[in-house]
Amino acid sequence: MNGGGRPRWKNKKASGRSIFISSLLILFLVFFIFYKEISTFILPLSTQSLSSEFSQCEVKTVEKFLWYAPHSGFSNQLSEFKTAILMAAILNRTLIVPPVLDHHAVALGSCPKFRVLEPKQLRFEVWDHAIDLLKEGRYVSMAEIIDLSSISTVVQTIDFRHFVSLWCGVSLNSLCSYDPNIQIPLLNNLRKCGSFVSGFRGNVGKCLYALDVDCRTTVWTYQENDSDGGLDSFQPNEQLKTKKKMSYVRHRRDVYKNLGPSSEAHLSTVLAFGSLFSAPYRGSQLYVDIKESPKDHQMQTLLRKIEFMPFVPDIINAGKEFAQKNIGAPFLCAQLRLLDGQFKNHWKTTFSVLKQKVEALQQKGSHPINLFVMTDLPRSNWSGCYLGDLASNVKSFKLHVLSEREEVVKRTAAKVTAAFDGIKRTHCSRQSLDVLLFVEETICSCASLGFVGTAGSTIAENIELMRKNKVCLRDDEIEV
Numbered sequence: 001m002n003g004g005g006r007p008r009w010k011n012k013k014a015s016g017r018s019i020f021i022s023s024l025l026i027l028f029l030v031f032f033i034f035y036k037e038i039s040t041f042i043l044p045l046s047t048q049s050l051s052s053e054f055s056q057c058e059v060k061t062v063e064k065f066l067w068y069a070p071h072s073g074f075s076n077q078l079s080e081f082k083t084a085i086l087m088a089a090i091l092n093r094t095l096i097v098p099p100v101l102d103h104h105a106v107a108l109g110s111c112p113k114f115r116v117l118e119p120k121q122l123r124f125e126v127w128d129h130a131i132d133l134l135k136e137g138r139y140v141s142m143a144e145i146i147d148l149s150s151i152s153t154v155v156q157t158i159d160f161r162h163f164v165s166l167w168c169g170v171s172l173n174s175l176c177s178y179d180p181n182i183q184i185p186l187l188n189n190l191r192k193c194g195s196f197v198s199g200f201r202g203n204v205g206k207c208l209y210a211l212d213v214d215c216r217t218t219v220w221t222y223q224e225n226d227s228d229g230g231l232d233s234f235q236p237n238e239q240l241k242t243k244k245k246m247s248y249v250r251h252r253r254d255v256y257k258n259l260g261p262s263s264e265a266h267l268s269t270v271l272a273f274g275s276l277f278s279a280p281y282r283g284s285q286l287y288v289d290i291k292e293s294p295k296d297h298q299m300q301t302l303l304r305k306i307e308f309m310p311f312v313p314d315i316i317n318a319g320k321e322f323a324q325k326n327i328g329a330p331f332l333c334a335q336l337r338l339l340d341g342q343f344k345n346h347w348k349t350t351f352s353v354l355k356q357k358v359e360a361l362q363q364k365g366s367h368p369i370n371l372f373v374m375t376d377l378p379r380s381n382w383s384g385c386y387l388g389d390l391a392s393n394v395k396s397f398k399l400h401v402l403s404e405r406e407e408v409v410k411r412t413a414a415k416v417t418a419a420f421d422g423i424k425r426t427h428c429s430r431q432s433l434d435v436l437l438f439v440e441e442t443i444c445s446c447a448s449l450g451f452v453g454t455a456g457s458t459i460a461e462n463i464e465l466m467r468k469n470k471v472c473l474r475d476d477e478i479e480v
């Protein structure tokens with residue numbers, strides 16, 4: 001009996017379990033079928049609890065903000081910043097001005113290879129890095145380096161630190177406190193707030209709209225004929241599709257139509273993009289393709305304004321001062337990028353262009369030739385390459401370099417920091433700002449004998465742009 005009872009008992013249990021499982025399944029099914037309805041029931045509740053958790057959702061402001069995630073090197077960050085200005089102008093949102101991130105502290109990946117960090121991940125890395133910069137006293141706002149006065153009438157801006165205080169309802173004053181009882185809860189709070197605004201909890205009511213599209217699926221356009229929703233000309237190839245086991249389709253989408261007044265995104269206080277990096281690739285733009293529109297004069301003006309955005313006056317003046325006082329004669333500038341990434345393999349080309357230019361100047365016969373050199377190759381490594389030859393030939397050449405130790409660099413760093421801190425109290429004592437690269441670029445824009453840059457270097461591009469816009473124009477330095 002006992003033996004026979006067991007299976008019965010077992011059976012009963014089994015059938016009881018299967019009834020339980022099927023009802024669970026039905027429940028799930030019902031849940032999925034009515035997911036939309038159910039979620040509208042549940043979501044307002046969770047939104048409410050989030051709202052009370054973060055003061056930002058209660059910020060009663062008509063002001064709407066635009067956030068994005070800059071990354072990679074400075075030139076990249078600057079080009080993203082310009083795109084962000086455009087987006088903010090189109091969408092009439094206050095642009096959150098980010099800090100200058102450490103060189104390649106945050107990386108996107110590769111758009112052409114469809115291998116990029118998810119927007120929310122990227123945003124959170126940027127947030128984290130920005131908080132680190134603050135904590136370490138190394139925070140430098142983009143607005144400390146780039147002169148925003150030309151766009152201030154078109155786009156409202158807010159400093160990232162100010163936004164963080166407002167949005168997370170915290171005071172950053174204690175960030176550098178030595179008391180862990182003060183600092184640790186603050187950091188935890190900031191982390192939570194960062195994860196929230198990065199979109200890890202999804203879009204939250206009228207509070208946050210965190211875009212999750214990126215260059216794999218989207219090319220942003222503006223006022224293009226009938227392009228909204230259409231396919232972009234650049235699509236992943238078959239090989240990539242099979243390799244990734246994923247098919248991305250890239251659509252062109254109009255920024256204003258999809259994120260402007262008639263969209264859901266428009267309602268949100270904060271609109272968050274991921275990367276805003278774009279570059280031409282195979283006849284298309286990788287992520288943002290906003291061109292001059294003959295219909296929109298305001299846009300035309302803005303596009304021209306952001307094409308060239310100069311450094312702040314203190315930096316420009318420092319470059320001019322060095323050119324006048326330290327060099328004090330017409331000079332040639334050589335920008336030689338020799339160590340970083342792809343440039344390691346192009347020494348020969350880089351030097352041969354410089355050599356040609358130098359020889360052409362020698363033919364003209366003015367001696368010695370003044371040459372300003374900006375390079376990432378340490379001076380102790382110059383011997384053995386063309387720079388060594390130039391440096392040792394003191395009869396024909398007078399070489400100039402700028403270093404952090406130079407008085408004008410130190411003074412400028414202090415001045416720029418003070419000018420900014422005077423307006424916006426910083427919360428941790430700040431290390432001296434690194435302005436060397438920017439002053440060097442300005443000096444090169446003053447080089448009246450010409451400029452030789454490294455092909456493919458964004459630094460060289462920026463110098464060319466400064467020269468084109470005659471940043472250094474003075475009577476005694478007009479180009480010949």
Ligand SMILES: *[C@@H]1O[C@H](CO)[C@@H](O)[C@H](O)[C@H]1NC(C)=O
Binds near residue numbers: 062063064092
């Ligand atoms: C832009 O936004 C501001 C609020 O920040 C608002 O007062 C203004 O009317 C808006 N302009 C347009 C053209 O929508």
Ligand SMILES: *[C@@H]1O[C@H](CO)[C@@H](O)[C@H](O)[C@H]1NC(C)=O
Binds near residue numbers: 225
């Ligand atoms: C857009 O359409 C207008 C006329 O409808 C035309 O003049 C213009 O060339 C078109 N632009 C583009 C980029 O196709």
Ligand SMILES: *[C@@H]1O[C@H](CO)[C@@H](O)[C@H](O)[C@H]1NC(C)=O
Binds near residue numbers: 380381
């Ligand atoms: C620069 O010189 C140091 C030794 O002085 C050497 O160790 C290093 O490899 C050199 N770097 C390059 C890029 O030549």
